[in-house]
């Protein structure tokens with residue numbers, strides 16, 4: 272893997288690359304093993320649909336026999352009735368078998384999709400799985416996979432009915448009377464003529480406006496609900512409410528235009544495809560032909576019976592169209608997840624020598640064209656604590672996330688013990704690098720299992736020891752079942768408590784490299800202490816890097832790195848940087864006055880010496 276290979280945007284693979292080689296297989300590839308079963312379902316449907324014509328033809332034949340002058344041929348009637356009943360039975364059996372097989376197939380396909388998605392998600396860069404995406408992914412794995420259901424389980428039946436039955440019926444009707452056949456087709460032709468009206472630019476614009484208005488209303492609801500506490504606390508409820516009401520009003524306008532445009536056409540289609548309309552057309556045409564002597568009255572019967580069958584599939588297609596469209600969109604979203612490029616595992620992993628961390632000319636862009644890290648050269652020596660500081664959005668989180676290889680740099684390299692992270696196997700890497708970020712994810716498992724997730728063989732004593740160090744032991748004892756309490760099920764932890772659990776986890780993992788984001792959002796005293804203990808645990812030669820927000824942490828660091836707009840603008844010991852009077856000194860002063868304000872005139876960070 273060369274640097275240029277990695278210098279692409281991380282989000283999507285380019286379309287012209289062989290997706291299967293690197294990313295997960297596409298939806299088409301996932302469907303391929305099921306093609307035989309799919310064909311079997313279609314064949315069962317075809318047989319069932321064709322057999323369904325037998326009872327209708329039997330009724331036609333019966334009508335002819337019974338209406339014809341002269342004595343009734345009872346043997347013939349019996350044969351026709353038996354044939355019709357047999358057809359009905361075959362139809363029932365085969366369509367039931369097709370429906371059952373279709374649903375089983377659908378189950379298997381959904382399972383395959385979900386397994387593949389899970390496998391792909393295991394391999395996507397950890398950084399890609401941001402919290403923003405968690406909701407979207409839940410939707411893809413849950414709802415979107417289920418939305419494929421009509422496509423697999425129902426579409427074959429509807430398509431078969433639409434494309435197989437009418438031609439066979441038509442051939443039969445043509446043999447009876449070609450003129451009345453053409454008349455019988457009038458409703459279908461009228462319905463077809465209306466379809467292009469649905470695709471007119473005005474309709475497309477209305478549909479787009481409808482989608483956009485729907486999006487606005489969803490957005491304003493989310494904004495309203497998410498911001499409700501802020502709105503309540505700081506006022507402005509009316510304003511927020513107004514935004515929501517405006518979106519709702521706006522939606523009503525767009526919806527009525529959309530409905531007006533669509534409903535006229537939809538109603539028109541429903542009318543021409545409705546059985547009364549079809550019967551009316553056939554009866555008018557048939558009566559005219561019979562009175563002119565061109566058609567025997569018994570021959571009207573097949574048109575009345577089969578004529579209705581000609582329009583039903585067209586109507587069914589119309590109903591299924593929406594489902595198929597949403598299945599198509601769902602498949603698109605599944606494709607998007609499957610196409611995310613995983614971070615490649617090395618073919619010949621190398622073992623790092625020591626745990627000196629080095630970033631060489633590192634550049635990084637989340638989206639092509641906008642670099643958030645630019646030319647970072649940085650060495651983190653074992654046995655030192657490096658504090659990364661800088662304004663919000665300067666790239667601090669992105670920088671430290673490169674160390675546990677949440678992403679690969681788009682240019683340059685990150686080395687651990689002299690080996691590029693891309694050449695270290697992921698297991699080996701996680702044995703050496705642990706991290707505590709603000710965005711803490713805990714497993715739906717017991718507290719003990721959460722703490723010991725990196726060291727499953729750890730005993731309860733070890734778990735309790737690190738929980739004490741992380742300042743969370745007492746809280747755990749107050750949980751319903753102590754260390755056996757299942758998080759997210761039997762108990763919910765606060766943000767600070769969750770972070771202390773993740774600190775305990777990192778302390779137990781006891782890796783030579785520790786990456787820490789000092790929380791600002793959960794700034795309770797116990798969490799601050801836990802962070803400090805974790806930092807103090809350098810035990811000789813641990814390599815520690817911390818995104819530092821508190822003066823105490825900054826002052827205690829060996830080296831401070833000041834980031835601005837993705838580049839390092841200052842670096843050195845806190846004392847030297849303060850004496851230098853540059854950016855760090857300004858940052859220090861503003862932090863200090865903020866802390867003096869917050870803590871009633873007592874700055875907590877001592878002047879670095």
Ligand SMILES: Nc1ncnc2c1ncn2[C@@H]1O[C@H](COP(=O)(O)OP(=O)(O)OP(=O)(O)O)[C@@H](O)[C@H]1O
Pocket residue numbers: 401637638643661662663664665666667668669670
């Ligand atoms: N997942 C992402 N996708 C796209 N852009 C991102 C993503 N995460 C961060 N960014 C952008 O990258 C830039 C650097 O963000 P980063 O979170 O690294 O900064 P930071 O210094 O840690 O900020 P803060 O102190 O506010 O956490 C910002 O412009 C941010 O908008």
